[in-house]
Amino acid sequence: MLDANRLRVLVEIAHAGSITGAAERLSFTAPAVSQQLAKLERELGCALVERGRGGARLTPAGRVLLDHGERVLGELRAAEAAVRAVQGEAPRRLSLGAFASAGKVLVPRALAEFGRAHPHVRLALSDVEPPDGYGLVTSGELDLLITHSYPGVPLPATTGLHRERLLVDPLLLVLPEGHPAAGTRPRLADLADEEWICGAPGISNRTALDSAARAEGVRLDVAYETRDYEVSLALIRAGVGVGLIPRSILRAASPGGWTAQPPGGDRPAREIYAVHRRRPYPPVPAMVAVLRTAAERVNG
Amino acid sequence: MLDANRLRVLVEIAHAGSITGAAERLSFTAPAVSQQLAKLERELGCALVERGRGGARLTPAGRVLLDHGERVLGELRAAEAAVRAVQGEAPRRLSLGAFASAGKVLVPRALAEFGRAHPHVRLALSDVEPPDGYGLVTSGELDLLITHSYPGVPLPATTGLHRERLLVDPLLLVLPEGHPAAGTRPRLADLADEEWICGAPGISNRTALDSAARAEGVRLDVAYETRDYEVSLALIRAGVGVGLIPRSILRAASPGGWTAQPPGGDRPAREIYAVHRRRPYPPVPAMVAVLRTAAERVNG
DNA sequence: CCCCGCAATGAAGCAGTACTTCACGATCAT
DNA sequence: ATGATCGTGAAGTACTGCTTCATTGCGGGG
Secondary structure, three states: OOOHHHHHHHHHHHHOHHHHHHHHHHHHOOOHHHHHHHHHHHHHHHEEEEOOOOOOEHHHHHEEEEEHHHHHHHHHHHHHHHHHOOOOOOOOEEEEEEEEOOOHHHHHHHHHHHHHHOOOOOOOOOOOOOOOHHHHOOOOOOOOEEEEEEOOOOOOOOEEEEEEEEEEEEEEEEEEEOOOOOOOOOOOHOOOOOOOEOOOOOOOHHHHHHHHHHOOOOOOEEEEEEEOOHHHHHHHHOOOEEEEHHHHHHHOOOOOOOOOOOOOOOEEEEEEEEEEEEOOOOOHHHHHHHHHHHHHHHOO | OOOOHHHHHHHHHHHHHHHHHHHHHHHHOOHHHHHHHHHHHHHHOOOOEEOOEEEEEEEEEHHHHHHHHHHHHHHHHHHHHHHHHHHOOOOOEEEEEOOOOOOOOOHHHHHHHHHOOOOEEEEEEOOOOOOOHHHHOOOOOEEEEEEEEEEOOOOOOOOEEEEEEEEEEEEEEEEEEOOOOOOOOOOOOHHHHEEEEEEOOOOOHHHHHHHHHOOOOOOEEEHHHHHHHHHHHHHHHHHOEEEEEHHHHHHOOOOOOOEOOOOOOOOEEEEEEEEOOEEEEEHHHHHHHHHHHHHHHOOO
16 A cells, blocks of 8 residues: 555645655655665566656656655545544634636735634635646645636636636726727737737636637737736736726726726636635634625625 | 554554464464564553453553554555556456355456456455445455445444445345245235344344334334345245345345245345445455446346 | 462563654856 | 766664564453
């Protein structure tokens, strides 16, 4: 039977991206991690990690084992939590992962409200950008994940997890104030000559923009690559380009210098989800409930 | 974080019913098991096992941890199997648990047919009487469980497991040949003065018989307690009593000396299920398919 | 009633293992 | 080239987990 501690080592290697990094997270030294990994590979008879150039990447077999290893760790944490619960010890820590822009609008309100209702639960928040984070929930490192999906970007599978949609957040076309197209409901194709502001390739909103443009038969020129919508908005305000920005971001942003409208044609939206393990312990559904009402307020 | 090996110790204690028994299964000595259990209890700060005369029973906290521990072990086994599968190593062993009377009719046919189709898979069969066995599947000790339910006996929960009904097996009223009620379609209440043959209290078919009788407003007198339907049938043949026996058993039994008919009133039936983990590895669905066709043949 | 037998545990010893430190090879950027 | 970074081999140490032996506690049989 496999050793759970070795699986933990593998999981940390995967998350850290290097053996040295995993050692740091585990408060071990690098040789210790290297040895444990070597033993794991020896007893399975196959390579799990490709060592090379500035870090370590998992082999296909390693990815399979990572997936299961996260489940093992999750079950171990759940086992301990369950016994503590039987003893009447309420879990006093809830760790939440959220993508950055959720951390600016949705999450702060929810955290504040949750904190008032459950002052004895310590809250921890960490930045997790999609599509990461599902594994962190599976392994129990995160109790709750706030993630999103953009049109054209498939949602990750959620074996053993529960995913609930919190918010449908329309993407609005944002133009500099006084832009000739303002108020004309242009389609993306009508703005093919503009300089676009969006995330780098691989970032969800970029994938969504590219696929939407492809659907209209054009290719948009992304001149400014940033994943931070505040930066995007500042650039638009400066008149250097245009972009698609979620409505909830705009509502919280300082007005002036830009105008927003739904694009003509399809009405793209990002969707925001809460993800947690099945059979979560009590604070998690409570937090989800708070997030749900916070999301309704954002949407209303 | 809890130690998976200690959880394994707890699981074995639960299954063996004693520390000494668990030690035997684990190929350890009793003090080793005792020490591991003590450490587990110390780090959780609560008793998990009630030591007592003639063995050990789990406390409520212990049962909770048992449940989770089985999941942990199941995930560990699944992790190893998954990596082996990536390497192209087909699993060569399939362990099957079945209740005794399934082992007489349904399973042998299925095993034979499966063995012809998959000669490279070694098959292991063990006797498991309901309601045991679900935990063995969860922990991966069994790949497949053939279990049954009788009317009036609630089915166990199947968190993380998949359950498929293979067969609805009517329970026929079996009387000695020449019994005056033969052919009259008597209700159970009409036979309240007979000596009944059934399992002991706690055995599923006894629970079912008692609740069916209660529904008709009578109490039946069970004079001969055996869980083995062959024995029941022999007793009936000897003229000492009557009983309810599944049709599939009767079809395989030697005829003569008894007559069978559906009882008047409700038509009770036992249902036979196959239970396995979600995401089973390939031989399991194959075996289920074989069992399904074997069940149809039994039923036809 | 005493004694035996079984189950569990305490104590001491031993072995394997998992970590550390130290040293070295490989790869890449400066 | 050279320094930095990353990974690994080698040797040493500390710990943990198992074994053996001995003791306690409880229940049943003579």
